[in-house]
Amino acid sequence: MLSNGSRRLILAHFWLAFAAFLLALVLGEWQMYIRxxxxxxxxxxxxxxxxxxxxxxxxxxxxxxxxxxxxxxxxAELALKQPLIGLRWAWASFGxxxxxxxxxxxxxxxxxxxVLYTFYPPMIGNAFFYIGIVLVVVGSWIWVALMGINLxxxxxxxxxxxxxxxxxxxxxxxxxxxxxxxGAAMEILFQILPVALGFKSTIDAGLxxxxxxxxxxxxxxxxxxxxxxxxYVLVPRAIGGRLYSxxxxxxxxxxxxxxxxxxxxxxxxxxxxxxxxMKFMHAVFTAMVSVPTLLTIFxxxxxxxxxGRLRGGKGALGWIAALPxxxxxxxxxxxxxxxxxxxxxxxxxxxSYQLDFVIHNTQWVTGHFHLIFGGAIVIMYxxxxxxxxxxxxxxxxxxxxxxRAQLWLWFIGMLVVTFPWHFVGILGMPRRxxxxxxxxxxxxPQAIYVTVTFVGGLLLVASAVLxxxxxxxxxxxxxxxxxxxxxxxxxxxxxxxxxALNSFALWIALMIGLTVVNYGFPIAxxxxxxxxxxxxxxxxxx
Amino acid sequence: MGIVALLVGMMAYMSLHWASMPPSxxxxxxxxxxxxxxxxxxxxxxxxxxxxxSVTVRVVGNRYSFTPQCLLVxxxxxxxFRATSADVVHGFNIAKTNVNVMLVPGYIATFKTKxxxxxxxxxxCHEFCGVGHATMWAHVKVVDKAxxxxxxxxxxxxxxxx
Numbered sequence: 287m288l289s290n291g292s293r294r295l296i297l298a299h300f301w302l303a304f305a306a307f308l309l310a311l312v313l314g315e316w317q318m319y320i321r322x323x324x325x326x327x328x329x330x331x332x333x334x335x336x337x338x339x340x341x342x343x344x345x346x347x348x349x350x351x352x353x354x355x356x357x358x359x360x361x362a363e364l365a366l367k368q369p370l371i372g373l374r375w376a377w378a379s380f381g382x383x384x385x386x387x388x389x390x391x392x393x394x395x396x397x398x399x400x401v402l403y404t405f406y407p408p409m410i411g412n413a414f415f416y417i418g419i420v421l422v423v424v425g426s427w428i429w430v431a432l433m434g435i436n437l438x439x440x441x442x443x444x445x446x447x448x449x450x451x452x453x454x455x456x457x458x459x460x461x462x463x464x465x466x467x468x469g470a471a472m473e474i475l476f477q478i479l480p481v482a483l484g485f486k487s488t489i490d491a492g493l494x495x496x497x498x499x500x501x502x503x504x505x506x507x508x509x510x511x512x513x514x515x516x517x518y519v520l521v522p523r524a525i526g527g528r529l530y531s532x533x534x535x536x537x538x539x540x541x542x543x544x545x546x547x548x549x550x551x552x553x554x555x556x557x558x559x560x561x562x563x564m565k566f567m568h569a570v571f572t573a574m575v576s577v578p579t580l581l582t583i584f585x586x587x588x589x590x591x592x593x594g595r596l597r598g599g600k601g602a603l604g605w606i607a608a609l610p611x612x613x614x615x616x617x618x619x620x621x622x623x624x625x626x627x628x629x630x631x632x633x634x635x636x637x638s639y640q641l642d643f644v645i646h647n648t649q650w651v652t653g654h655f656h657l658i659f660g661g662a663i664v665i666m667y668x669x670x671x672x673x674x675x676x677x678x679x680x681x682x683x684x685x686x687x688x689x690r691a692q693l694w695l696w697f698i699g700m701l702v703v704t705f706p707w708h709f710v711g712i713l714g715m716p717r718r719x720x721x722x723x724x725x726x727x728x729x730x731p732q733a734i735y736v737t738v739t740f741v742g743g744l745l746l747v748a749s750a751v752l753x754x755x756x757x758x759x760x761x762x763x764x765x766x767x768x769x770x771x772x773x774x775x776x777x778x779x780x781x782x783x784x785x786a787l788n789s790f791a792l793w794i795a796l797m798i799g800l801t802v803v804n805y806g807f808p809i810a811x812x813x814x815x816x817x818x819x820x821x822x823x824x825x826x827x828x
Numbered sequence: 829m830g831i832v833a834l835l836v837g838m839m840a841y842m843s844l845h846w847a848s849m850p851p852s853x854x855x856x857x858x859x860x861x862x863x864x865x866x867x868x869x870x871x872x873x874x875x876x877x878x879x880x881x882s883v884t885v886r887v888v889g890n891r892y893s894f895t896p897q898c899l900l901v902x903x904x905x906x907x908x909f910r911a912t913s914a915d916v917v918h919g920f921n922i923a924k925t926n927v928n929v930m931l932v933p934g935y936i937a938t939f940k941t942k943x944x945x946x947x948x949x950x951x952x953c954h955e956f957c958g959v960g961h962a963t964m965w966a967h968v969k970v971v972d973k974a975x976x977x978x979x980x981x982x983x984x985x986x987x988x989x990x
Binding site for chain 2: 331408495554557640644715716718722811815816817819
């Protein structure tokens with residue numbers, strides 16, 4: 287059972303997350319409209335990039351961070367069955383995230399920092415944009431510390447017992463984020479802020495890209511964490527099955543910890559400041575990080591099959607028909623897997639750098655990460671909210687039909703948005719364009735696909751509105767006596783786990799070690815190179 | 829199951845790997861003096877024929893155009909792009925080809941390729957470089973090898989800028 291104090295805390299996180307999400311989603315749809323043939327060329331493209339900056343910063347930093355934090359607090363109390371330690375600190379951390387969001391978005395909305403969420407030095411925007419992001423990240427570090435403290439307090443009281451899987455995974459996600467955010471933090475603190483504040487006038491753009499790549503890919507695995515946690519600890523219970531293997535889950539989470547960081551340079555395959563040897567290393571490690579995902583797909587499919595058979599499904603495929611398809615969680619996990627499959631296949635293409643030549647920085651990439659994040663990951667955020675909501679409000683969540691409609695709309699909308707993006711990407715359509723000259727014979731055939739994505743975006747907006755509606759109705763419904771919150775139970779009860787799968791020391795050492803190896807050399811090399819700093823360019827010319 | 833799929837994927841990947849490489853050597857250059865001296869002065873930009881018969885194309889990206897704005901390249905000839913930026917991060921891809929390069933100020937990017945058949949291709953800047961990013965499109969004219977030799981004959985550098 288969640289205490290009243292924790293409920294308020296978690297609801298605050300979720301509501302702020304979903305408000306930011308809705309706002310950013312509407313901005314995204316507006317951008318699709320502006321650059322589609324349905325609209326004339328925008329007279330002030332700066333407005334377009336202002337919207338892209340807000341969309342990206344809200345969707346990449348604020349929304350997933352708040353979901354992970356809120357979900358993390360819920361797990362800490364529900365899985366460890368002890369009151370959350372550090373409630374005040376948690377509110378302080380929430381306050382910092384709010385303050386940071388406002389500080390960053392003020393200059394963005396004024397058009398003083400249209401540099402996108404990926405910063406692009408030597409372009410430099412208003413200092414408050416970067417300071418705001420630092421505040422958000424510092425706020426999140428408090429959450430990381432709280433997750434560690436809660437776990438350690440539990441371990442002290444339960445010496446020798448296996449850490450409950452939800453908390454093990456949750457803390458893995460927290461530690462992953464702490465180390466992930468270090469790359470961008472170094473870029474902002476040591477490179478960008480000194481220039482934005484006027485102490486320096488030059489910056490090493492190549493080195494900055496290396497630092498940012500450290501964060502840029504691993505952050506995706508951080509977005510993924512709540513989704514994967516839900517796969518393992520919510521889905522089997524919600525559909526009446528068992529978790530196929532508790533140990534496999536733990537292995538997947540520690541592998542993410544180890545392999546998420548030393549792979550980020552696959553974002554820099556076409557860059558001139560990194561040698562091809564390092565690019566090959568990072569490509570190989572990127573292949574490695576597909577292992578925990580493949581393990582997860584296997585384990586969850588097996589767990590779902592158990593549910594189907596427990597419900598009377600027979601034969602090689604008969605269990606699929608026996609699954610509870612009317613259950614929103616069942617629907618969400620199925621949609622998520624379909625999108626993860628397509629997105630993952632696309633990702634393997636990005637990873638293979640000869641294939642990447644064709645699609646690097648085209649709309650293909652936009653399609654890829656929207657399908658993975660917006661599709662496979664976010665659809666499970668919806669499912670998490672639906673699953674937790676009664677335990678947060680103390681009221682029934684009854685609009686099951688609305689939930690199903692919402693999930694269907696999101697799934698179809700996301701496919702309609704991202705498939706055409708992949709396609710025009712292969713044709714060479716570049717990203718981040720405020721407008722296209724559709725009268726040009728080379729671009730004219732692509733116009734229709736851009737219009738189609740706009741229609742897909744409408745479905746997504748409709749879905750998001752439904753989502754908010756379901757949650758609001760949850761606050762207005764009748765009070766119910768809550769059953770105890772349960773996580774999934776594994777097929778074989780977890781009585782003992784090896785020390786390595788019950789603690790993080792080894793994996794953190796590997797995580798830091800591999801990052802130092804794969805990033806240390808290129809960073810040291812660039813820092814030792816003379817004449818790499820170039821004049822900074824203000825994003826706004828007064 | 830997963831591991832098998834992974835191994836197959838990795839083998840396919842490895843065999844492809846030896847066929848071609850992404851941009852490799854790290855070379856630096858000062859963007860503040862690009863236009864005054866060295867490889868990227870204006871008179872040296874465009875396509876030039878090397879002693880070994882290959883073609884080197886030198887390009888500079890700056891907000892919000894490429895110099896030259898129209899690149900002339902031959903078919904069936906090894907072509908090396910050497911490119912850099914005079915201000916912020918840019919990049920370009922040439923539609924329907926494998927050519928894809930990031931331009932980071934301070935560094936020289938290289939990319940080797942071959943064009944198969946004559947074509948008029950688009951070459952947009954594909955990295956966000958500021959509010960005018962969407963205007964930054966250049967063009968590539970791939971001409972028959974013989975036609976290229978006729979146009980380049982005797983000239984040190986050639987482009988299709990009119």
